Amino acid sequence: MIRRAPKMSLSALLPGRKGALPAFLALGLLATPVVSERAMAQDAPVRVLATVEMIADVARNVGGDCVQVEALLGPGIDPHYYSATASDVTRLSEADLILYVDFALEEQLAAVLERLSARRPTIGVLAASLDPEDLREDPDEPGQVDPHIWMDASLWARTAPVIGDALAEQRPDCADAIAARVDAYTVQLQALYDWAGESIATIPQDQRRLVTAHDAFEYYAAAYGMEASEAIEGISTASEASIGDIREVADYVITHGVAAVFVETTVSPRTIEALVQEVRARGTGIEIGGELYSDAMGEAGTPGGTYIGMIYENTVTIVEALGGTPAPLPEALADWAQEWDVAP
Amino acid sequence: MTPLFELLQSSIVQTVALGAAILGVVSGVLGCFAVLRRQSLVGDTLSHAALPGVCLGFIIAGTRDLGWILTGAFISGALAALTVMLIIRRTRLKTDAALGVVLSVYFAVGIVMLTWLQGQAGAAQAGLSTFLFGQAAAILRGDLWLMGGITLAALGLVASLWKEFKLVAFDPDYARAQGFPVVALEAALTVMVAVAIVVGLQLVGVILMVAMLIAPAAAARQWVRSLGGMVVLAAVFGVIAGVGGALVSASARGLATGPVVVLIASAIMLISIVFAPRRGLLRRWFDTRIQRRNLAARRVLASVHGLAQAHDDPDYKAEAGMLDTLHGASTAGALAQLEREGLVRPVTHAPETSPHWQLTDAGHARARQQQARDDGEGKA
Numbered sequence: 001m002i003r004r005a006p007k008m009s010l011s012a013l014l015p016g017r018k019g020a021l022p023a024f025l026a027l028g029l030l031a032t033p034v035v036s037e038r039a040m041a042q043d044a045p046v047r048v049l050a051t052v053e054m055i056a057d058v059a060r061n062v063g064g065d066c067v068q069v070e071a072l073l074g075p076g077i078d079p080h081y082y083s084a085t086a087s088d089v090t091r092l093s094e095a096d097l098i099l100y101v102d103f104a105l106e107e108q109l110a111a112v113l114e115r116l117s118a119r120r121p122t123i124g125v126l127a128a129s130l131d132p133e134d135l136r137e138d139p140d141e142p143g144q145v146d147p148h149i150w151m152d153a154s155l156w157a158r159t160a161p162v163i164g165d166a167l168a169e170q171r172p173d174c175a176d177a178i179a180a181r182v183d184a185y186t187v188q189l190q191a192l193y194d195w196a197g198e199s200i201a202t203i204p205q206d207q208r209r210l211v212t213a214h215d216a217f218e219y220y221a222a223a224y225g226m227e228a229s230e231a232i233e234g235i236s237t238a239s240e241a242s243i244g245d246i247r248e249v250a251d252y253v254i255t256h257g258v259a260a261v262f263v264e265t266t267v268s269p270r271t272i273e274a275l276v277q278e279v280r281a282r283g284t285g286i287e288i289g290g291e292l293y294s295d296a297m298g299e300a301g302t303p304g305g306t307y308i309g310m311i312y313e314n315t316v317t318i319v320e321a322l323g324g325t326p327a328p329l330p331e332a333l334a335d336w337a338q339e340w341d342v343a344p
Numbered sequence: 345m346t347p348l349f350e351l352l353q354s355s356i357v358q359t360v361a362l363g364a365a366i367l368g369v370v371s372g373v374l375g376c377f378a379v380l381r382r383q384s385l386v387g388d389t390l391s392h393a394a395l396p397g398v399c400l401g402f403i404i405a406g407t408r409d410l411g412w413i414l415t416g417a418f419i420s421g422a423l424a425a426l427t428v429m430l431i432i433r434r435t436r437l438k439t440d441a442a443l444g445v446v447l448s449v450y451f452a453v454g455i456v457m458l459t460w461l462q463g464q465a466g467a468a469q470a471g472l473s474t475f476l477f478g479q480a481a482a483i484l485r486g487d488l489w490l491m492g493g494i495t496l497a498a499l500g501l502v503a504s505l506w507k508e509f510k511l512v513a514f515d516p517d518y519a520r521a522q523g524f525p526v527v528a529l530e531a532a533l534t535v536m537v538a539v540a541i542v543v544g545l546q547l548v549g550v551i552l553m554v555a556m557l558i559a560p561a562a563a564a565r566q567w568v569r570s571l572g573g574m575v576v577l578a579a580v581f582g583v584i585a586g587v588g589g590a591l592v593s594a595s596a597r598g599l600a601t602g603p604v605v606v607l608i609a610s611a612i613m614l615i616s617i618v619f620a621p622r623r624g625l626l627r628r629w630f631d632t633r634i635q636r637r638n639l640a641a642r643r644v645l646a647s648v649h650g651l652a653q654a655h656d657d658p659d660y661k662a663e664a665g666m667l668d669t670l671h672g673a674s675t676a677g678a679l680a681q682l683e684r685e686g687l688v689r690p691v692t693h694a695p696e697t698s699p700h701w702q703l704t705d706a707g708h709a710r711a712r713q714q715q716a717r718d719d720g721e722g723k724a
Contacts, residue, residue, distance in 0.1 A: 076465035081473060085459060240474070242601055243360050243481045243594035250356070268408065268471025270482035274356055277485060281355030299465075 046170045049095035051106050051113075052079050053297040054150045055125055055159070057307040059099060061185045062164045066174035075299050078266040080237040083108035092116050096170055099163065102126035104138065105147035105295070107236065123166055129159040136218050138235040146235050148295070151220035153196065153311055157189035191332035192308055193223065196315045200224040202324035210318065211253055211261040213272050216294040224315070232271045237295075241271045250278045253286060260289030260321035266296050289321025303340040308333065312342070351594050356481070361590035363483045363491055364605055367547050367556060368582025370495040371540045373502060375561035375582075376575045377533050380513040385440070386428065386534060387557035389447040391541045391550045393424030395454025398475045398545070399461055408470035410487065414542050417475075421538030424450050429531065454550075478549030480590070480601030491543050498539050501532070502575075509533060510571050547586075548602035559609035560585065566620035585609035640678040642714060643671065645687060648703050649711035658708060661693045661700040682707070 045068040050056035056071035063069065072088055073079055079101075084092070089112060092098055098117075102124050103110040116122055126135070126149055134155060138144040150156045164182040168175035200208065208226045210217050214233035221229035230252050232241050253261065253275070261276065263269040272288060279286045292314045298304020304313045312333075316326050329337050337343070351357050378384055394417035401416025402408065424446050431442035461467040471479065502509060511519040512529045520526045537557065544553045564577035589605030618625045647670055652660040667675045679701055682688045687707035693700045703711065 074463070074465060076468055077463060078468035081468065082462050083459070085463070239598075240477060240479055240600035240602070241481045242597065242599050243356055243590060244597040244599055246356055246481050247354060247594060248597055266468045268469055268474060268479075268482070270471060270479070270484065273484055274359075274482050277359070278354065278356040296468075 046167055047094070047096045048167070049092055049098050051100040051109060052295070053305070054156075054307050054310070055099045055101065055163070057297070058156070058160055058185070059163050059167070061307075062160050062178055062181045063167050063174075064177060064181055066171050066178065067167055073296060075296055075305065076265050077296050078237055079106050079109075079295050081108065082106070084112045088112075089116075093120065095120060097166055098122040099166075100124055101149070102145060102147040104145050104235070107238065121166065121170075123162070125159045125162060129162045130155060136222070139215075140234045144235075146215075146218055148216045148235075149219055150307065151217060151311075152223035153189045153193035154223065155219065156307070157186045157193070160185050160189070188308065188332050188336065191330040192311055195327055195330050195333065196311060197224045198327040199315050199319045199324065200226060202327065203319055203322045204324070206257065207259060207322045207324075209256055209258050209322075211249060211258055211275075212292065212294065213262075213264045213267040213269070214294065216264070217292075220314070232275060233267070237267055246271060246275050246278060249275055250282070253279050254282060254284050258286070259323065260287045262289050262292045262318070262321070264292050264294040265298070266294055287321065290317040292317060303342050306336070306340070308336050309340060309342070348591070351591055354594065357590055357594045359485055359488065360480050360483050360594075360601060361587045363488055364480065364547055364586025364590050364601070365583045366488070366491045366495050366586075367540075367544045367605075368560065368584070368586035368609075369579045370498055370543050370582075371553075371556040372560040372564070372578035372580070372582030373499060373575050374533075374536050374540045375557035375559075376564065376571070376578050377509060377513050378537055378557055379561040379565065380571070380574075381530075381533065383439075383534070384558045384562075385443050385554070386425065387537050387541070388554035389428060389443045389450075390421040390424055390534075390538050391544075391553035392447045392454070393450035394418075394421045394538070394541055394545060395451055395475065395550050396420050396457055397454075398472060398550075399454060399457035402461065402467065402470050402472055403457075407466065410490070410546075413470075413475075414490070414545065417545055418538055418542045420450065421541055422535050425531070425534045425538060429534070451550075474549070475545055476549050476551055477600070478545065478547045478552065478602035480547040480605070481593070483546060487546065494539055494543055498536050501536065505529070505532070513571070548606055552602060552606045555606040555609055556582065556585075559606075559613040563609075563613040563616035566616040566623045581609070581612050585612060637677065637681060640671075640673075640675070641681045641685075644675050644678040645682055645703075645707065645711050646714060647671070648688060648701060649708065649715070652703060652708075659702055661691050661702050663693070663696070664699045664701060667701070687711075 045066055046063065048056070048059045048063065048067050048069045050059060050069065050071045052073050053071045053075070056069045059067060059069045072091070073082055092112065093116060098113065098120055100106050100109065100113055100122070106113065113122060126145070126147060130149065135149070136146040138146050160182045164178045168178045210221055210226050210229040212229070212231045214237050215229070215231040215235045217229040217231070220226065230249055232245050232249050233239055252258070261272055263272045276286055276288060293304060293310045297307065297310045298313070303309035319326050329342070375387065378387055397416035397418065397420030398413050400420065401413035404416070405412035427446050428442045431437055431445065432439055437445070458472060461472060474482070508519070508524055508529050511522070511524065512526055512533065516526050516530070540557060541553050544556055548556060560578040560581035561574070563581050564574045568574050568577055585605050585608040588608045589601055592608070593599040593601040593604045616624070621627055644667060647667060648662045651662050652658055664675070664679070667679070679688060683690065687704055687710055688701045689704055691700050691702045
């Protein structure tokens with residue numbers, strides 16, 4: 001339960017292993033018969049409940065009108081820390097399909113999801129879509145995967161067919177439409193992947209280093225040609241940053257002449273602010289380069305509220321802060337850019 | 345391990361060490377009064393009760409505004425203190441029950457609010473969950489002014505009401521008889537514990553905060569006898585724990601600062617409880633042993649003296665085995681001690697071969713002295 005220094009999660013305060021209370025709530029709810037009028041209406045959209053918005057957006061894009069997708073965790077919510085409430089369990093148990101990334105991400109939801117998987121179709125998209133050799137390991141916890149795969153658009157694209165198949169299974173009459181949408185979305189994500197790589201390549205070689213609050217950008221760095229990604233906290237946010245952590249990252253920043261560091265929408269910016277104070281006190285200039293979407297997307301209704309926009313905005317923020325120029329958006333993303341009014 | 349001087353030059357180490365030192369001073373000083381008034385657990389209750397205030401402060405401000413969050417923490421802490429006092433005064437519940445009830449109710453409300461807020465945008469960024477266990481490493485220079493200001497105000501109040509607080513801490517009944525506003529003074533002391541908690545929230549969090557209140561004060565109580573000395577020493581211990589914790593946690597990755605500070609404070613308390621002169625466990629164990637030995641020696645001396653008197657022979661030679669039988673235990677140790685002090689000497693009593701003991705002149709004198717004193721006490 002405790003990895004490195006314990007920061008604390010709600011359920012860790014409660015007796016028993018993590019997630020004991022939510023699991024208990026889940027049990028209680030499962031015991032009561034949740035008979036709904038849904039009764040397999042063949043033309044009603046498949047009700048999909050995803051944990052994080054990144055998955056929900058894929059499901060929306062591949063499912064089209066055949067699905068009705070919701071996400072449990074909205075913008076700015078930290079999935080490492082989130083533990084299920086009773087109403088979450090109700091929502092989960094009423095969904096036709098439950099999608100999550102991996103228990104390395106939704107740490108506190110593991111017990112609830114495990115129990116629900118016995119009753120409802122439940123897919124951990126990371127394990128279902130990717131081979132172990134594509135995955136990175138958590139450096140602090142050998143054997144545990146780094147779950148932040150959405151940072152690599154080409155890896156994330158592989159979740160589209162898996163989610164598409166799961167949806168088609170529930171609505172066979174939609175199978176053809178879904179297959180077509182999966183193909184179109186995959187093309188878009190591949191174009192996004194290429195575009196991000198091109199944009200990062202405009203950053204001077206010695207500046208291609210990413211410093212963030214928690215270690216969510218290893219896949220990003222590897223995918224788009226950043227030299228390295230360094231962070232104050234580990235893969236999970238469930239650790240308390242120590243002075244030693246901040247000093248070591250400060251050493252890294254100074255040694256490599258990193259010009260900008262980044263805060264995240266789901267993590268308190270104070271650790272990064274403390275880092276900036278330390279670096280400046282040692283006589284080295286540094287800026288906060290902007291805010292990155294790490295474990296949650298932006299507000300719904302904004303470009304950052306889509307998966308493509310998340311990677312797009314992150315890349316623009318990083319490239320501009322580190323002295324590069326974002327490449328023009330490719331033809332494949334023109335529709336997306338037009339829909340969200342993003343200058344190509 | 346990074347060399348110490350290099351650590352001390354680092355801005356973040358300085359900031360955190362200074363913050364922890366400020367916390368050490370305020371919690372050490374205010375903790376003394378709490379410990380002396382047998383209200384150590386008030387600190388625990390108030391710190392847990394600060395959690396709903398932290399959440400409310402965030403809800404009202406809508407952003408991670410430290411001022412609002414700390415104000416909220418202080419208000420809900422003070423409200424909890426008031427609730428405890430009300431329960432004790434208005435119901436038949438005793439203090440421990442009142443503290444337990446208030447702690448669990450307020451903390452539960454805090455956890456419910458935290459659970460609700462985890463689903464709200466911005467709460468993760470506000471780092472509300474870090475208030476549970478603190479995040480000392482993320483203390484910023486600007487926070488030090490706030491913490492220092494609060495601490496100075498609290499210390500000023502303690503200094504200006506020193507005599508009154510001292511009286512209330514040691515003898516509230518006498519204070520009441522003297523016409524002091526005891527309720528107000530007690531309320532002030534309790535509310536000031538909430539002030540210390542507000543200072544410590546960011547560093548060690550609501551759950552470990554109580555250790556910072558109790559440990560330095562309890563440790564200081566072991567070494568000194570005056571309230572002034574205790575308060576100063578508790579502040580010093582608090583500073584040692586704070587600065588030490590910052591340095592230890594800075595020396596390697598992955599050592600969370602707040603818990604290390606608390607561990608050092610606890611270690612100081614443990615050392616004080618065992619090793620302090622006068623009140624330390626070791627000293628008391630030692631004293632008890634000496635007392636027991638001296639008592640045995642006195643009783644053996646009295647026996648030999650009594651035997652000599654009964655036989656009307658100052659040089660009477662008492663057989664060692666007989667003395668053992670008389671006392672129901674081995675007297676060898678006591679006799680050896682008396683011999684070292686020159687009060688008895690070993691002699692032989694032919695034809696017997698067993699060891700015998702005889703009083704020296706000094707022994708006679710000491711025995712008479714002892715007898716006179718015992719008689720005097722008996723008459724009195």
